[in-house]
Amino acid sequence: MAPAIQAENLVKTFGDVRALDGVSLDVPEGTVLGLLGPNGAGKTTTVRVLTTLLRPDSGHAVVAGVDVLKHPNKVRSLIGLSGQYAAVDEYLTGRENLQMVGELYQMSVRDAKARARELLEWFNLDEAADRTAKTYSGGMRRRLDLAAALVVRPPVMFLDEPTTGLDPRNRLALWEVIETLVEQGTTLLLTTQYLEEADRLAHDIAVVDHGKVIARGTADELKAQIGGERVEVVVHERDDVTEALAALAPYAKGDPTLEKNTRRITIPVSGGAKVLADVIRELDSRSIVIDDIGLRRPTLDDVFLSLTGHATAAEVEEEDESQPAKGRKGHGKDA
Amino acid sequence: MTTATEHAIGGAVPQQRHGIPAMLHDSWVIAKRNLRRMTRIPEIVVFGLMQPVMFVLLFSYVMGGAIQIPGTSASASTYTQFLMAGIFAQTVTFAVAGASAGIAEDMTKGLVDRFRSLPMTRSAVLVGRTLADLVQTAFTLVVLMIVAVLVGWRIHEGFLKALAAFGLLLLLGYAFSWIGALIGLSVRSPEAATSAGLIWLFPLTFISNAFVPVSSMPGWLQPIAYWNPFSATVQACRDLFGNQVGPVTGGWPMENAILLSVIWSVVITAGFSWLSVRKYRSAVG
Numbered sequence: 001m002a003p004a005i006q007a008e009n010l011v012k013t014f015g016d017v018r019a020l021d022g023v024s025l026d027v028p029e030g031t032v033l034g035l036l037g038p039n040g041a042g043k044t045t046t047v048r049v050l051t052t053l054l055r056p057d058s059g060h061a062v063v064a065g066v067d068v069l070k071h072p073n074k075v076r077s078l079i080g081l082s083g084q085y086a087a088v089d090e091y092l093t094g095r096e097n098l099q100m101v102g103e104l105y106q107m108s109v110r111d112a113k114a115r116a117r118e119l120l121e122w123f124n125l126d127e128a129a130d131r132t133a134k135t136y137s138g139g140m141r142r143r144l145d146l147a148a149a150l151v152v153r154p155p156v157m158f159l160d161e162p163t164t165g166l167d168p169r170n171r172l173a174l175w176e177v178i179e180t181l182v183e184q185g186t187t188l189l190l191t192t193q194y195l196e197e198a199d200r201l202a203h204d205i206a207v208v209d210h211g212k213v214i215a216r217g218t219a220d221e222l223k224a225q226i227g228g229e230r231v232e233v234v235v236h237e238r239d240d241v242t243e244a245l246a247a248l249a250p251y252a253k254g255d256p257t258l259e260k261n262t263r264r265i266t267i268p269v270s271g272g273a274k275v276l277a278d279v280i281r282e283l284d285s286r287s288i289v290i291d292d293i294g295l296r297r298p299t300l301d302d303v304f305l306s307l308t309g310h311a312t313a314a315e316v317e318e319e320d321e322s323q324p325a326k327g328r329k330g331h332g333k334d335a
Numbered sequence: 336m337t338t339a340t341e342h343a344i345g346g347a348v349p350q351q352r353h354g355i356p357a358m359l360h361d362s363w364v365i366a367k368r369n370l371r372r373m374t375r376i377p378e379i380v381v382f383g384l385m386q387p388v389m390f391v392l393l394f395s396y397v398m399g400g401a402i403q404i405p406g407t408s409a410s411a412s413t414y415t416q417f418l419m420a421g422i423f424a425q426t427v428t429f430a431v432a433g434a435s436a437g438i439a440e441d442m443t444k445g446l447v448d449r450f451r452s453l454p455m456t457r458s459a460v461l462v463g464r465t466l467a468d469l470v471q472t473a474f475t476l477v478v479l480m481i482v483a484v485l486v487g488w489r490i491h492e493g494f495l496k497a498l499a500a501f502g503l504l505l506l507l508g509y510a511f512s513w514i515g516a517l518i519g520l521s522v523r524s525p526e527a528a529t530s531a532g533l534i535w536l537f538p539l540t541f542i543s544n545a546f547v548p549v550s551s552m553p554g555w556l557q558p559i560a561y562w563n564p565f566s567a568t569v570q571a572c573r574d575l576f577g578n579q580v581g582p583v584t585g586g587w588p589m590e591n592a593i594l595l596s597v598i599w600s601v602v603i604t605a606g607f608s609w610l611s612v613r614k615y616r617s618a619v620g
Contacts, residue, residue, distance in 0.1 A: 051452050052452065
């Protein structure tokens, strides 16, 4: 199937800053690509280029079969964009906002009105429909903004950090809406700093850093890339840590890591639950008391950290410094 | 959130307009938006009114008795006849501040990204803004004329000519709101846009025939005042309202003020709308 979104070698510089340093990506029709990266990685710039808001210095992009640089206005009638900050007019009511957007998509006043009513209902904004958006909560504004992006039922949607700054309840509600859209066949490019969000919503993930796509794959593929399972043990007594490290060494398939403050030891393993049982027996036989133990699969957090050498904006809480930073491919200008 | 199966994807964009009809349609949608905003923030309209009303009262009651129009005897009521065209014209030029602040504000908000991601005419954001400002200017002008009548201002050339003068004032206001648009696009901060929009209006409106007779100014300043686009509209209004007191001085520009007023407004509108739309396009990529 032809990709609904295709970008080739996009480059954009702002002064000395190379915001996009050759971004290439493609999103097959009906799928979700999660663009994952820290602040300033180039996620938003990529979205702005693909939604015709910004002209790249070089490169090529096609959205819904239309060349973004040659026919921007054609592209605009086929896409919906919802940004990081709710792009609604706060002095207009929710209904007026949606109706205005409908009319600017060249709908008739009647159709724009009908569509606004439909969307307000769908997004549970019908009670607040005739209040100015100024009075809306953050979550309501974000919903209104997403509704505005859906006015013409665009086949391709761009969501730029749609849930940044939302509380968990609103985030979950928005995720459900996004899932519904995808079920209906919308192709979606989603940027996020939240790994959990990418894990849940995206079929494919592209990790972006310093204006480049540095890794690409499904969440599972990316996780597999940095290795398998680990056993994590939290030792009760600080004095037991050294002995515990020695006890675990035979089971480790790599270097163990230690977080001194939390007395947490992590060892890469293979063999799953059996290893976990063996480790428990071993520690027990040495009378080492443990607070917690578990078998962990890598998270996207780990993937991110190992790919970029730094955590996401959410900053993984004080990680041990011995955390290996391997596999920094495509990371030319970094040290 | 309720189930959404009935909101299935599909259905393309309903109508496609092109060229001028598209521009007019989109501008009208944006103008509606700006007019709605004005009703939601009535302070803007109210304060926009207070300043010129205050000028009318201060100039006619405080300074009126002291300023003598050549060829007449100094009197507050003579000065009121002379003054009003000047106040009206100054008021419409203050539309600059509204347009510049409004557009600067729009540019700083995410909303402009929404507009730019829609299949709409680029210039509509600016045209819609200036059209809404025109409506506000017309409203302000009507209220101001009522106040003027209350302090003794009268028209002497009939209703139609007065209406023509009203039209010239709106044309000037429209031209100046495009200057405001360019300022708003250049400054990009609503606060700076307000002062940048206003500051140059004082020399422009005072080095003119609006408040005092030009013949009382130093010789080197007089040609500037006579050729000032603003003076043309003031003189044209005095002619059409029948408010000319004393002889017309200043030669060709003042003797052909109506024609010159139209020319100036059209030239300013054309020039500044072209610059603004170009600036908007380049600012937004």
